[in-house]
């Protein structure tokens with residue numbers, strides 16, 4: 001009988017064989033020990049994501065659900081979620097994201113120039129963790145002198161070990177509070193001196209809540225919280241996708257050669273990296289009613305994990321799904337989630353990843369990787385590497 005424990009080490013290293021077993025023999029899987037259900041087939045995962053009435057986010061989006069009480073967008077349900085999301089959308093327009101392209105390219109070049117002549121470097125700690133944090137800081141308008149502190153606090157918040165360990169829990173709480181205070185300080189400063197930036201705009205933005213006709217606006221702490229969430233979500237995810245893409249291209253050298261020869265394939269390749277091995281493997285929901293699926297009843301009030309990473313490799317949706325194919329036509333992109341909670345930073349993440357891989361391949365078309373020395377992180381909501389030794393010229 002198939003067993004799916006996301007904390008099992010072998011499953012962390014390569015969950016895809018287990019995902020296949022789930023799809024084939026337990027499409028509505030129950031883990032009694034960890035108290036969750038899991039959906040893994042493409043059609044089921046998409047349908048659940050598109051049904052927020054039944055699959056609620058407010059019970060938390062991880063197996064543990066510790067984040068459920070936090071005032072974050074990701075754990076709100078409609079109608080509250082709808083107006084909160086509309087407010088943020090007013091500020092994070094596609095036009096604003098597009099203006100970041102020159103900054104992203106220049107910063108990428110700077111970071112890669114620093115490692116250009118090394119015999120070996122760590123692609124995560126020396127590149128992929130640094131870039132997204134700088135980009136999000138630029139987008140939010142964090143003053144340059146505060147960026148080292150934001151880096152430090154964000155790293156302490158995301159690179160924690162076992163969150164049940166009291167030392168880690170204390171460290172985590174301190175880093176979270178530190179970041180919130182930093183953002184709150186920026187909000188208060190904008191009260192004194194408003195600027196033409198996203199902080200001021202979000203403080204001033206108003207929307208009509210269509211569920212009751214009320215005009216809604218955020219308070220200072222809510223604005224600070226929103227930026228903290230954006231910073232957090234936009235930092236570690238991109239940091240994990242870049243090494244995953246580089247591993248994909250290392251394992252499929254024919255695909256790498258094609259990208260090196262024709263960078264216009266990159267936007268499609270980014271979609272493929274997100275399908276092949278995405279940073280976010282599962283999104284948790286809680287059922288608001290009994291659900292009947294494939295002859296199994298999931299009772300109301302149960303935690304259900306929507307395994308987007310398993311769904312993206314479903315043979316029922318894709319031919320030869322385990323292979324990286326930079327020409328593949330992705331159906332719905334599940335790497336950013338689907339439906340009302342679909343990633344708010346998707347356009348930015350796509351832009352950053354495309355530029356990062358393009359600049360990287362232009363400098364290191366023959367790179368090698370020592371996967372035996374890669375260090376993997378264990379968390380249920382995101383999956384990826386915290387270290388990946390890279391050999392610039394030894395493929």
Ligand code: HEM
Nearest residue numbers: 073074233234237238241280283336337341343344345349
């Ligand atoms: C490769 C990079 C990224 C990946 C794989 C990713 C993935 C995801 C996924 C799967 C969700 C849906 C969660 C759910 O349904 O419960 C999500 C939501 C979200 N993402 Fe991203 N993300 C990425 C980058 C970013 C960036 C750069 C930002 C910010 C600038 C961001 C901000 C958010 C926010 C705020 C939400 C919550 C949206 C809501 O609940 O309405 N993400 N992301």
